[in-house]
Amino acid sequence: MSKTTLAVIAAVSAGAGACATAAMYTLRSSEKKIETIATTTTTTTISKPTTAPGVPTNQVFSQSTAPVNPSGLFEYGFPGPVNDLASRTALISSYDRRTRNPHWVAEHITAASLATHSGDRKNSAFVEDAAVPDKFRAHLKDYFRSGYDRGHQVPAADAKWSQAAMDETFFLSNMCPQVGEGFNRDYWAHFEDFCRRLTTSYPSVRIVTGPLYLPKRDPADNKWYVRYEVIGNPPNVAVPTHFYKVIYAEGTTPGGPVALGAFVLPNARIPNDKPLTDFEVPIEAVERASGLEFATKLPPQRRKRLCADTNCSLIIKQYADRQKAFPKK
Incomplete structure (x- = not known):
């Protein structure tokens, strides 16, 4: 990742911290x-x-x-909240009503959870999230002929331990519009596989994934603008410019060291030979760009840098051909 991009991520503030806080309350508790x-x-x-x-x-x-x-x-009536918090078996998510995308989605994987294969994605179908009010919900028709994949934030492959758990990953509240060839079906899929392979070295891996909307300098006036496409009819689902993952790789000792890794990838075609470390960023950069906070209760003496503790490299697999075999429900 270029120094300019790092500077942008470090400097930008999405102003969404209050929204993330609001997501921790249900409407009932807010009214109370x-x-x-x-x-x-x-x-x-x-x-x-x-x-x-x-x-x-x-x-x-x-x-x-x-x-x-x-x-x-x-x-x-109470104007908010603008985020819907969902606690499900396979994931916990905060859904952003304004962008019709998740703000963040948290998951937990272990070697045991990945070794159990009780779920099959051929039996799952993309569904709208009825827990979100209809007028703020992403709809199946929004993605129809949009040119973008319905990109899982928590991958279906991380929830094979239960068909019900896998089905939960197919809610549209766990999706964002992602570039298909070269990203969702390729580099991003390899990145998800990297996260799963971490369980061979760490007994517990926790991951937070979500979209970003980062500014880009306009050469015409040299000013920075946040510009992104919106899909749907009417247009209401934002197409993120980037995606992040914050990884917590936990050791065997309770209260022991935790290897932290933060990555920001553009929502674009990425060559498979691009090193993953090119997308590694300081965790503070993701915080500034997303308005979220990560590991605030983890003291510095317990923190390790993930890519200094393990080999941050991808193994390229042919996911694109395999995904063509899945019916698009």
């Missing part, structure tokens, strides 16, 4: 919180200008005496 806010007396400092000398410009009002009541809006 709002009800508490509306019924609890608070003290608000309101600046009140005065011309009288010696009179303070700040006066303290209780909510009952303040001239405004912003929380009165909630009488008509």
